Amino acid sequence: MDNKDNFDLEEFEKKMKQLPKVEDHRSKNEIFQNIKKQLDTEPQKKRRSWMMPALASATAAGLLLALIPMILSNGSEEALPYAEEAEAGEMFMVDMDEALEKATETTMEYNNYIPAIVEGNLQDDQRVVTIPYLDEQAMFIVPLSFIVRDDDIILNQISVILEEYDPSAVGLLASPLKGVAMKEVSETTVSVDIPEVLAGSSNQKMLEEALNMVLAPLGYEAFNILVGGQGGVDIGEYGPMEGWPITSSPSGYTAYENSTGRTFLVAGGLGEVTGLTFEDIVRLMASTTPGIVIEAVEELSNQAVTISFGQETDLVIHEDSLMLLEAILLTAKHFKVEEVEFHNAGVDELGPYKFNDRISTEISPNGIAFR
Numbered sequence: 001m002d003n004k005d006n007f008d009l010e011e012f013e014k015k016m017k018q019l020p021k022v023e024d025h026r027s028k029n030e031i032f033q034n035i036k037k038q039l040d041t042e043p044q045k046k047r048r049s050w051m052m053p054a055l056a057s058a059t060a061a062g063l064l065l066a067l068i069p070m071i072l073s074n075g076s077e078e079a080l081p082y083a084e085e086a087e088a089g090e091m092f093m094v095d096m097d098e099a100l101e102k103a104t105e106t107t108m109e110y111n112n113y114i115p116a117i118v119e120g121n122l123q124d125d126q127r128v129v130t131i132p133y134l135d136e137q138a139m140f141i142v143p144l145s146f147i148v149r150d151d152d153i154i155l156n157q158i159s160v161i162l163e164e165y166d167p168s169a170v171g172l173l174a175s176p177l178k179g180v181a182m183k184e185v186s187e188t189t190v191s192v193d194i195p196e197v198l199a200g201s202s203n204q205k206m207l208e209e210a211l212n213m214v215l216a217p218l219g220y221e222a223f224n225i226l227v228g229g230q231g232g233v234d235i236g237e238y239g240p241m242e243g244w245p246i247t248s249s250p251s252g253y254t255a256y257e258n259s260t261g262r263t264f265l266v267a268g269g270l271g272e273v274t275g276l277t278f279e280d281i282v283r284l285m286a287s288t289t290p291g292i293v294i295e296a297v298e299e300l301s302n303q304a305v306t307i308s309f310g311q312e313t314d315l316v317i318h319e320d321s322l323m324l325l326e327a328i329l330l331t332a333k334h335f336k337v338e339e340v341e342f343h344n345a346g347v348d349e350l351g352p353y354k355f356n357d358r359i360s361t362e363i364s365p366n367g368i369a370f371r
Helices: 009-017 028-041 096-103 154-164 201-218 278-287 321-334
Strands: 126-134 141-149 181-184 189-194 222-227 253-257 263-267 294-299 304-309 339-343
Touching (some): 126 154, 141 154, 141 201, 154 181, 263 321, 278 321
Parallel strands (some): 304 339
Antiparallel strands (some): 126 141, 181 189, 253 263
């Protein structure tokens, strides 16, 4: 017979009552101090290491790296219905959710990071436009990328996004280009009509930066600024901005997390990088990510480079890896590098990127679904 069948509950209770009484003679203050000491010595939640040092004090939300990432449509941004033919005012002939899913295809789980759009995954009639918005403190520009129809009214599509997209859905402020009218005057030049000249050199500099961000990827070389339809108006310290050259200087990328918990890649934040090479900036971005070591950066050709990680690197175990990888690709793109080959990544693929071949730098930061 099993021993449990002989168990006597009353006898057990009797013996338990005979056990000596256990008392804690410590004072309440001693107990409190012991608990506090234990809490103080417990490991704290890991702070993401890849920060924006130049902007770290600009916002109470902090400039942190997010978890390895990704999707952006959590109900706030909706897809634009696909249409066989565009009716008046309808210019976005793509199913944005479907297009975005393909363009950011990945095997990873997504949290708060808004990943880049991989342009190689777009359909033939689609393209990407990148539009500047402002962070919550209006201190710097946050680029958002949108998939649109690839046709000759691209500037009109940009104007519609500027007018209709609500950036507060992802915790950002309106674009510096909101209310601005853009019109192509030649294959290389765009006319930009602004409502008024905003006072302050920082606002004028931000306007120039915003126009460079939008127009440089479209292949334009210069812009003319009108104010209320009038040309020749002084734009602060710049004077009249006519035939103003469009430039795009490589500055590297850092991560910005706003109060909604969403995290974006933004250009800059690394301090002064003028004169630095591609390798310099890559090493600078990687240096603040513990456990990721850049062993070598070599130029394979005029359009391709190879980046070798240290043997101890394993990208899959680092929560910052996808953001760092996309920051490297975007920086390479600014340096006119078309493909990057990665070695010793410790993993065969990361998100939509496979390391068994060269990876195209044709990506656009922070992809957004919009209707």
